Amino acid sequence: MSTAEHAETNRRDFLYIATGSVAAVGAALTAWPFINQMNPDASVLAMASVEIDLAPIAEGQQITIKWRGNPVFIRHRLAAEIEAANKVALADLKDPLARNANLPDSDPATDKNRVVGDKEQFLVMMGVCTHLGCVPIGNEGEFAVVEGNEKHGGWFCPCHGSQYDTAGRIRKGPAPENLHIPQYAYLSDTKIRIG
C-alpha cells in the first residue's frame, strides 16, 4: 500500500468514526428528555407542604393524614409508651439508625431521636412499612404497651408480619428499617408543617 493510499484510508476511517460518534452522541442526548419526562413534573415537585394542628389530638390518639400521596401517622403518645421505648437497649434494635429526616443520617435510634425537639409525646412518621410499602396497623403487635384488654402504641404490618415498637422502630419481621420520620418543623407549640 502506498503512502498516499494509506493517508487516504486513514482520512476515510476518521470521517466514518467522527460521523458515527456525532450520531451516537446525538442519539444519547435525544434519549434523555424521553427518559426524564417520567420524573416527577414541576407541579408534583411543588406540591404544598401540609400544616397540621396537634391540639385536637388527645393523649393516646392517633391520626393519619396524606402527604405526597403517602399516609403520615401522627400519634400523641402516652407516658407509658415513651417509657417503654426508652427502656429498649440500642443493641436490641434491628435497625440502630434514627431514620429521621430532620437529623444527620448516622444518629442512633434512641426514642429522643425519633421526634423533633423536646416534644417526645408527638410521634410523626411515615405510615409506610419499610419492607414493601403496606400501611401498618396501629395499637397492635407484640411491642405495644398492654393495659388490661387494651393495647397502646406499637404497629403491626398485616402484609408480612413486621412488628414496630412504640417509637415506630422495627423489632421483628422482614422489614429492614425503622419507620421513616419525614421532614417537619414546629410552627408554634401545637402546629407542625410537614415537608
Next chain:
Amino acid sequence: MSGHASNYEPKSAFAKWFHERLPIMDMVQGQALDFPTPKNLNYWWTFGGILAVMLVVQIITGVVLAMHYTPHVSMAFQSVEGIMRDVNSGWLIRYLHSNGASMFFIAVYIHMFRGMYYGSYKAPREVLWMIGVLIYLVMMATAFMGYVLPWGQMSFWGAKVITNLFSAIPWVGDSITTLLWGGYSVDNPTLNRFFSLHYLLPFVLAGLVVLHIWALHVVGNNNPTGVSVKSPQDTIPFSPYYTVKDAFAIVVFFMFYAAWVFFSPNYLGHAINYQEANPLVTPAHIVPEWYYLPFYAILRAIPDKLGGVIAMFGSILILFALPWLDTSKVRSGTYRPIFKQFFWLFAINCVILGFAGSGAPDNYFLSHEPADPDKWALTYKLVGQICTAYYFLHFLVILPLLGLLETPKPLPASISDAVLAKSHPSTAYVPAE
C-alpha cells in the same frame, strides 16, 4: 420474501446456533443490507426512509404523551397544558408530535407525487401502490383523531363536522353518526374512543408498512428512468450506498422539522385550538389542518351534502384505480413530454385546491372580505369547484387519453446506460426500441 439469496454466513458459534433457530440476520442481510437497488435513485427516493423514521418518531412521542394525557372532556385540555408547562421537556415532546404530523404529511405527499411522476404505480407495482394508498387513508384517520385529543375549539368542531359527514349516507347515516359519537353529540365517549383508536392505528400503520416494503422487495424499486433492472450492473447493494444517502436526507429533513418545532411550533396548527372546546359556540371559520384542505375544498365544491361526501371520498379512492387509468406503457415522466406538463398542472391544481379549502366559501379568493353576492366574483367556493373539476378530469380523461395520444421520447437501453450518459454526456448511447 422474494428470491434474493443472502450471502449471510454466521461468524460465531452463537450466531450459527441462533441462525438455525431464527434466521433473522439472514433476512436483514438479504433484504436490508445487500438488497440490490437501482444505482440511479435520486433524492426524491429518500422520502420512503424519511416516512419510516417519522412513523417511529410519532409512535415514540405519542406513547410518551399518553403517559401524561387524560382522555376526559373535563381534563383533556388541562392535561395538555400540564404537559406544556409542568412535565419535564413536555413542551418539546408535544411540539415534536404535533409538528411531526405535518412533517409526516409533507413527506407522504412528496412520496406520492414522486410515485406519480415516475409511474411507480404501473405494472408490476400496482399492489405496492395500493397498499400505499391504504397507508395514506389510515394516516388521515389517525391524524384526524389525534387532532381531537387536545379538546380545543377546533378539535371539537372538526370532530363534529367530519363525523357529521357520515350522516349524509341515506337510510343509515344518522345511526352511524350516533354510533360514532356514542351519544347525541361529540362528547366524552367520543373523546375516549378516539384516544383508543389513535393509539391503535399507528400500529396498524406499522403493519401496513411491513406489507408495503414486502411488496417493494418482491418487484424491486422503480427508478428515475422507469426502465426495469436488466443486469447486476444496474444495481448496487442497499447498504452502504442507500443507507448513508437516506441517513443524510433524514438529517436534512430533521433540520426542516426542527425549525418548525423550535421556532414556529404553532404556525401549522390553528390558533383557536388553544381555546378549550365549547359545545355551545362554533368558531367563525372551521378549517381542517392544512393536509386535509384540498379534500375539504372538494367537499365544499358540491352543493349537495351526499354529493360532496361522495366527491371527497372519491377523490382519494380514485387513487386505487390509478394503475389502470394511466394507459401509457412508459413509466417515467422524464420520457413523456406532454404528461410531464400535465403532471405539474395537476400538482399546482392540488395546491390551489388547498388554498380553496382554507377560506370562507363566500369570501373573495385569498382574501378575508365577503364577496358581493349580487355580482360574479372569484370566491373560495368557485375556485374550489373549478379545481375539483380539473382534479377528476386529470384522472378520468387526461391520463387515459395521454397514454393513447402521446409519443414518448426514446428510452435508454438500461439504467447503466442512462447513468453513463449522464456522467459522460459525450458518450453517445443507442436508444432502445
Next chain:
Amino acid sequence: MNLLKTLAIAAAGLVLSLGAVHAETQQNAKDISYSFEWPFGHFDREQLQRGYKVYKEVCSNCHSMQYMSFRNLSQKGGPEFTDEQVKALAATFTVKDGPNDQGEMFDRPGLPSDHFPSPFPNEQASRAANNGAYPPDLSLITKFRPGWYGTINQLINGIGGPQYVYSVLTGFVPDEQLPADVLKEKPEGKYFNPYFANGHWIGMPPPLSDDAVTYDDGTKATVDQMARDVSAFLAWTAEPKMEERKRLGFMVMVFLGILALLLYLVKKKVWADVH
C-alpha cells in the same frame, strides 16, 4: 393621551371608510414590536414584572388565569421573581381550600404551589356580574387570538397575539368620537373597539387609565406602557417555555448542521466509485 386619541380616531376612521359590508371585520392589530420576537428574542424580565402588576391590579378583577401557578412567576425564562417575592405575592390572593375536619371549605392565603384563583366561581356567575359578557381566561389569550391573518403574513410576523391584546387595550373609541350612525347602533353596556375579535362592540369597559397602577421600578404608567407590559406578560403566560425552546432549538440546529455535513462527506466518499 393626545396621541392615543389621534390613533383611536384614525383607526376608527379607517374602519368606517371600509364601508358597511366590512363593518364586522376585525381590524388588524397594531404591529408594535417586542423584545421576545424572532429566534433570538428574550423576554424583558422587568417588563414581565410590570405586566404582572397590571394583571394583578387590573385584569384579575374579572379575568381568570387558571393554567398559571404562583410558582411559575419565579421559574427561569419568566418574570423571575425571587422565591421570597413569590411567597409574598401569592399570599395577597385568597384561595379556597378544604374540606377541613368539619367538612367545610375555607379560605386561606395563597401558596406558591396554588393556581391563580378565578375571580368568579363559574361562567354563569361571571356573566351575571359582567352584564352578560364572559371575560375569557387569559392564560393562553395571546395564542388563541390572532392580531392579523394571512398565510405568509403569519409565517413571518407570527399570529400577533400580544399585539392583539395591546391593540384592544389601547383601541377603545369613546362614544363622543363615534359618528352618529355608528353610535345609534350601540348596544347597552358595550363599548366601541375596532380591534375586538367578535364584532366591534366589546363588553369590557376601557380597563386602563393613566397611573392605574404604580410601577415599583418608577416607570411611568401610561396606558400605552401598561398595555405593552401586560401584553408581554400574557405572551409569557401562554408560552412559558419559550426561552428554553429557542435556546435548545439553536443547539439542535447547530448539531444537525454538523451531522448533515459529515453525512454528506461520507455519502460522497461511499458513492465515489459508483458510475
